[in-house]
Amino acid sequence: MPRMIDRLFNLIDKTSEQSTRKAAQSFGRRSFLAKAGTVMAGAMLAPVLPFDRSLGGAAFAGTLEDENDCSYWKHCALDGNLCSTSGGSLTSCPPGTEASKVAWVGTCRNPADDKDYLVSYNDCCGRATVPSSTFCFTSEGERPGYRMGLHNDINWCMANTNKGYHCTVSVVLGVANG
Amino acid sequence: MPRMIDRLFNLIDKTSEQSTRKAAQSFGRRSFLAKAGTVMAGAMLAPVLPFDRSLGGAAFAGTLEDENDCSYWKHCALDGNLCSTSGGSLTSCPPGTEASKVAWVGTCRNPADDKDYLVSYNDCCGRATVPSSTFCFTSEGERPGYRMGLHNDINWCMANTNKGYHCTVSVVLGVANG
């Protein structure tokens, strides 16, 4: 049974078009809330925090293009540290780490075409987080563990041997048909 | 040989008057510089930092009586977290921890009688530091590792099986004859 699960989730890694899309419907994975300082750094960047109304509409729009900003559209349900600020990129794990075998999924609207996309949030695993990396704390459509595939409070390195949480990527899998 | 060392240093723990005083002449032990936030908290409290001249003579004198303040006279060479703010006291390790078998030594002037006293700085060992504990960063008479008994950048839980640095006590061993 565990082997079955591994095989299934490995499909996400290989990201062949067909299998990924289907797998993405079923499962998710996600990182965690980081340590104090970083949490707040991320919180400050989160798009519409009711506690920071200084971020007006203009400021919000202005940051849409920066993929290292937590308000970047692909990060709409990402609770973790951006791999793009950890030595990797938006879709690649930093050197020396490994991609999580399982992932959680978000549904994010791309402002460029106003379509919803399914985003696979994979964790990269096997070492400590980079302290200066950007911590994001967004949870659009996030659900507790009873909807595991949408849950982002859990370490999605869970199915890897090396389970240390390092960072999270936002990989767009396909268009979501609302 | 290691057993000999243990036996010798254990004398410090037992603190019989004779043996302690002599042992104190020979050895020392000390904690470490804590993590960022705490470091600065401690640094702000240190007595005569050239970078914080806001602490005038009056303020300094006013804090002499507070044994949880880094400027308290017994802490003159203490680089570590105060056990008195970790569940212990000035001379006792918090419950569940163990006293280090070895220690470093400081020579501190007691403003009450203007005499110099030998202070044994023992670390308490076997668990993580208490995050809210007061971190002190004073180094009067401190020396690098070539004067090991005066060195306070090293983990003095080194001779214990459970080596995790928890906090440091300031135990007055005797009057020093300058």
Next chain:
Amino acid sequence: MLSTRFALAALAGVLISGTVQAADKFVPEVLTVEERIQPGPNLFVLDQSWDGSSQTVVLSQDDLSVKGNLSFGIVGQMVANSDFSRLYSLSHYAKRITYGPTESVLQEFDVSTLSLLREVVVPEKAAQVAPSNAILKISHDDRYAFIQNATPATSVTVVDLETGSVLQEVPTPGCFGVFPAADSVKFTTVCGDGRFQSFSLAADGRFGSPDSSDKIFDPDKDPVFIVGKRAGDELLFVSFFGTVYRVSDSDKAPRLISKKSFTEGTEGQWAPGGVDVVAYNEAHKVLFVTMHSEAYNGSHKNGAEEVWAVDLASAKVLGRSEVKHLVSLSVTDGEQPVLFGLDEEGVLYRYQVKADAGFALEETNTVEDVGGWAIFSIAGS
């Protein structure tokens, strides 16, 4: 012996300028180790780390003074037994902390001496989750520990605390969170289809197939936080949108008692948000909830602007108090409740609850840096 001592003195190279003199009146201080923590009711704060020791800080409920701490592995969870004399941690030890094979360990500590009593190694599928009251639980009789697993397939590991060994892994497919019953060896879990399921210890000493409720909530439209609080023979859950679900777990299968909104008709789109968003006081049968305004899709983890006191029976809001950015609450039982709040920056607040003044919160004490990421507490007795 003497020669060894002198050799060592030379080794360490200590040359204190000055020698010790026998001061007639001076009595050397004696180094000791405290045997017990300071008396009085305890507050347990979990400081969770994902790349080092997690810890429980034990503080005085009266003035938040620190009594000591316990440290364990990464992504730690904690729970106390029924009289708060034992604290249990679930945490993970990889060979190289963040890599290498992982050992997941349940550790039992004596609270009064802050000493480790024993360890039980459990299957490493134990869920590595942010601080939560749903992951590690103890049965009503203190006999069994329940541990939530996720691979991501879900199950519960049952540890027999009498024998100190793993009794069983109970599959709980599609469900998450462990909530033990008040008077039998049973746990209830929350499922992705909106139903609750209970697993009871059968006569054969095993947990068999679940007893399921009808659909209780809509996970799409009104998802509940997995923050179940015990209120007598009920479990209380609050939803993302401010509905209180009262679920009875005293029969074989769980059953919805009532479902009432406490936000309906309120201006400002208020909603619960944070981590351990609900605390329950038994004497007044009142819930305290961390609330933020202008809620939106995804704001359910946002910290509070206010804490609301909500009447269990009517779901009426009895009082609202402004607070700092709190994400988690715990509260004492009794007529004069004391509420403890944590934010995400490691600040702990103590409030006296003015039960006779609309359950207004009066801040009495704070501790900064109670942890690097301390967002979960238990108010003991």
Next chain:
Amino acid sequence: MLSTRFALAALAGVLISGTVQAADKFVPEVLTVEERIQPGPNLFVLDQSWDGSSQTVVLSQDDLSVKGNLSFGIVGQMVANSDFSRLYSLSHYAKRITYGPTESVLQEFDVSTLSLLREVVVPEKAAQVAPSNAILKISHDDRYAFIQNATPATSVTVVDLETGSVLQEVPTPGCFGVFPAADSVKFTTVCGDGRFQSFSLAADGRFGSPDSSDKIFDPDKDPVFIVGKRAGDELLFVSFFGTVYRVSDSDKAPRLISKKSFTEGTEGQWAPGGVDVVAYNEAHKVLFVTMHSEAYNGSHKNGAEEVWAVDLASAKVLGRSEVKHLVSLSVTDGEQPVLFGLDEEGVLYRYQVKADAGFALEETNTVEDVGGWAIFSIAGS
């Protein structure tokens, strides 16, 4: 297989509202793992933890962008080999992170791929010390690693990197710090009586008895920082009061070349202070030192107000630059030096050194939170 998949889907309970549609032009993104770090010269910053993973953050020397990191155990130290293609860490893994039996481990990493190549378990007497350049070293030919021990009696563990095993424990009573020679397998250490001692690999493949210098410094009156920097065939040490000691380690026994003060005659009681207080640039034969004013007994760890550029030959101060509260420096070799400074709050500063303008420092980049306690760096090539 299919049935398993559907069962799992039910298990995980995922019900995304909406299904994936084949968008004609949409090409799904592909998850990959970077094989190598970004090219260009590296800066290695050690972030040391005493209750969790220590790590080395690898950054670009050009703009301080992060290229990745390596993580290891508690109280970690680091060193690079001669061409900076390998990074070595020394750190400690206790069974329960802060308690239980300890395994001290030397780990070898490939820098370009940030991958772990191998591990050598070393005696657990390896010193657990604040970040330092004196604890873990590699011989000039990259063949041996030297590890400072303290029980508190001192010795050096020698690891043969060719065989990956511990070769020998060399007693170094009364001495501390390891400084390998530039052209032979030998290390020099600093002793509590003010002398230096060198231990050479003998013909029998072992390190024998030391060759000792005369007394070089006065540990009571002018103690040196154990921050030895290589300058050709000399080792440079700076004292608490601002004396530069040039020590030759190219003969069998170490020997003082010169001893000159660079603070004498200066107003304001300036003194070196911090952790890694000296950096040396070969092209200009200039030392950079973290300096604070109004020095007092015990201020030798205080952070800098200024960085002074000091001429090696004359000990003349060539320039003084105001800086933030720096405690450690590293610098590149070459005609246009780049200096890196760290404070105690995890802020990293990059300075372009204006060699033709009194070695003035021009701040070009900073990184906040480069670590929780990152006070040691190595400027690679």
